[in-house]
Amino acid sequence: MHGAAAGMGNDRLKFTLRFSRAYVAPLWRWYLVGTLALVATNYLSVQVPMHMAAGLDLLRAGQPGASGEAYWIAVLGVLVIVARTLSRVWFFTPGRIAEFNLRGDFFAHLLRLQPDFYARQVTGDLLSRATSDVTYARAFAGFALLQAGNVVGSAVFGVGQMLALSPQLTLAVALPCVLAFGLMQLATRQIMHLQRQMQKHLGLMSDDLLGAFSGVATIQGFNVERVFQSRLDGRAQDLRRTSLAMTRLRAVAFPLLGVAGGVATWGVLFVGGGAVREGTLTAGQLAAFIALVAFIVMPLRMLGWLLPVLQRSEASLERIYAVLDAETLRPGALPSPARAPSIELRGLSFAYGERPVLRDLCTTLPAGATVGIYGPVGSGKSTLLRVLSRLETPARGTVFVDGVDVLDLDLDAYRAALCVVPQAPFLFSETIRENVGFGAPDEQVRGAVAAAALDPDVAALPDGLGTVVGERGIALSGGQRQRVALARALLREAPIVLLDDVLSAVDHATEQELIGTLRSRAGATRVVVSHRLSALVHADFILVLDAGKLVDQGTHDELLSRPGPYREAWLAQQVAA
């Protein structure tokens, strides 16, 4: 093909090919009718100059019939409008369908990815993959395919017609056009390079701006405004330099095809003029030729952009498939416990990357027991709960539920058997009803709200359960958010209950009330993490963690009878009571 494309082997387009097989190919019917419409458009378009030629020649000869040609042209014109519209619709719509499907699959996949994937990502980047990268993929499936078809169509019919009229003239036209096209391709490569530079500079400037604007307090406090100003000025200068370089190149490169058209027309005048005087070409045909030159220039221009669009969509699809190919949670197959199970930890160790958080935990949580976990900051309590809720994946052979390795249990069923309240509650920008029930019947939602001691708060809100919270709604206090998360969890009667420090933001009386509610739910194995030992007093037994190790365990009374961190903490908290 052309110089620029020759460097692109097949493996460079592998993601585009994958995308085409999976999302574009199934829509072949659309593309088929679209292609037919394209063929019609180009064929009919080429007829117009021919009828114009005939009409002009008739006029010059003083013969009747020019009106007839005029009617034909009008009819053809309308048909071309229809065919062209259809061709665009029949190419762009499947593009949108492919986009819809790709985005849907991408999002569905996101929902099933593991937390360690998310830990490595920046949300903004994921978001841009879901939105703008998918958009570029769609540009391929719609715009690029249309233009490719259009180029072929106009080449076949346009150039074909020109050749039929006069091969010499066609050559005269082809030379400047091909030359201009080649130059434009060279320029396009450089423009893409400059475009990437600009993106880079833009990114750097945005980063610096964000840093500066977020850190104004610091900057002002230390009187270093000048420093940041000059850094930002520097970035802006870089941006400007690249932008101007790109503009200069564009100013010369973009009009090239138009100029080529003009040069071609001049060539047509010269060579064609001679032919008309000789009589080998009619005047009308010459006019038609000039019209045909204009006809093929536009698609040629589009052809120049096909390569960049292709490159961009390939890059975007690579980013998309990086996510689509990422490993999702391994499902396992065995059913989950229906009644409160025992949970056994055999040498459970866990690390976040290089940093060990849990070290060799060995213990058994009996079925139906309430187990408390106590430990200072960083002791690994929350991580333990995350492992138990399978937000983090433990090693094989370390966590057993009713004697079965937790990795062998069907993940969705296991999650359904859990009732989890994490440490930092996350609320969606939805109503309280939605945040608690996620579509559960109102009765249940009200019950859960009451059980979580949230009733008075909800009653005080303008729309009660229908009040929208979160970014676009009302801001709840820390304690209220915690209780919403608690209500959410209480909605289910689950055999395993995991509570991470849920009572830290409520006062003593409410805490006792909630503890009572939780205890009244029989038939569950409960794991409660708390700083307030008053919440752990009635636990069947308590695990004491420190720096990821299990340093002690026993009932409240047993632990009090021994010297150790538990007893010290209890004594200290007693003073406060």
Added chain:
Amino acid sequence: MKAQSWSWASLWPFMRADAGWFALALGLTPVIAAIGVAQPMLLKQALDRHVTGGSAEGLGRDAGLYLAAVLAAFAVEAVYTVVTAVASENTILRLRHALVKHVLGLSQRFFEKQPTGQIMSRATSDIDALNEALAAGSISLVLDVITMLGVLGGMFWLDAKLALVLLLLGPPIAGVIELARRRMRALFAEIRDSLAALNAFVAERIAGIEVIQLFGLEARTRSRFDDLNDRYRRANVMNNVWDASLYAFIDGVASVAVALMLYWGAEHATDAITVGLVVAFLDYIERLFRPLRELSGKITFLQRAAAALEKIFGLLAVTDRITPGDSSVEKPSGHLVIRDLSFRYRPDGPDILDGVNLEVRPGEVVAVVGRTGAGKSTLVRLLSRVHDGYQGHIEVDGVELSRLTPESVRRAVGFVRQEVQLFRDTLSFNITLGDEKLDPARLAAAIAQSGADRIVSRLPLGLDQPLRERGADVSAGEAQIISLARTLARDPAIVILDEATASVDPASEKLLQEAIDRLFANRTCLVIAHRLSTITRAHRIVVLDAGRVVEVGTHAELVALDGAYGRLYREGQAATGTQQTA
């Protein structure tokens, strides 16, 4: 805030330096238009005089003239494009500079009310919108108008009757275009809205992914997503249909024009409809429609730019800044006196601080404690001049704080804040903040005193290690140590330390403790303290309650007193659950 509109004229001061380039660009527009109008005429001339009639002689010359016009148009337009770009890029550079300068001088109070994202938009997408409008908008609109007028003039000059006939097509075409555009405007809005809804949904679900996974909400979330995704798709498909029709319609106008011309020529049997005329008119029609096709795009640019202009100049008009004073204190000794300090946020609101008296003498370490809401953070804010308008006095070495120059304030008072702002640069930059005037010896001492030297040796590239967001390279505790180093490097007379409330990992805790020990041993400090270890090391403890000082004394004295401090102390024990050694 009063609503004020800014017109394009407000951009003029930024454009002025490049007025010459702008004038040149403007001056070139009639030239470009003229060449554009001349080209079809030259083509017609060549065709009619030498090809379809007349003599072959002179074809070379007339064809050559046409070619010259083509090349001239290319050259002049290229110059015009570059000149316009240079002028607008320069203008934007100046505007960006002014915006950043302005924003960096605004008071912290302003930043608390504005989400950073919004301010960022002003400096990025809004300025970009202006850039687009300047470069491709206003002047090119002038060019378009002149060109269209010229083309009309050319058409009438060549054959007035035919031109008139063709222009009869104008209104119906314009009507159709307007109809389509109106419909598409509504669809654009729907596209924008549905995309925004989609983005917001995806962003929030990614943030709350764990809730979704824990509660098995995948199916429900997917279904909600599909609805939003579908809404977006349908809006785009509808828009495509209208867009495609419009595009095809405008394309098809040329054919209709040809048909009309032939019909006219046939029916009126004139000799005027020559090949040259038809070719010329076809060219003119294309030149008439090209700007029309781009018109809606340009209008959108300009509308966006106008909106951006409003927002940018609205920001530039904000005068929310703290006025610096003009007195200086050369060598502050570190004597801070707060007398009868009272403050309320709103004139009709409660007094947050109610007659606070506090003194920090050189060499002392004073800790301020109290419950949430006692007024500690307000005190810090007043000291760091986030707010003015207090009653009473805050005096540094006898001079009112609000009257000091920023330089003097910095020499006198150094802040170590709760929230540490780390910049995406090296560790070294994060300590020096790029200030070349720092004494290297003092800098080294600050690094050692704050415990930052341990961080330097821990990081592979030491001081040159690039820091990303907190947690990635340094822990929360280490960030606080860096913040301490930052302040110490300036060697202020008093250090005001606003301790972070969140607990830190044990390793950093130890480092911090040691750093604070050294700090207290060497400097005058006012500490808003939360850690028991910090409080007990202070020379004096001041207890705030409901905006007043209620108790003053050492730790032992106050515990024995068993008053407000005693209660706080016991509750603190309960919250952490461990016995902290005093």
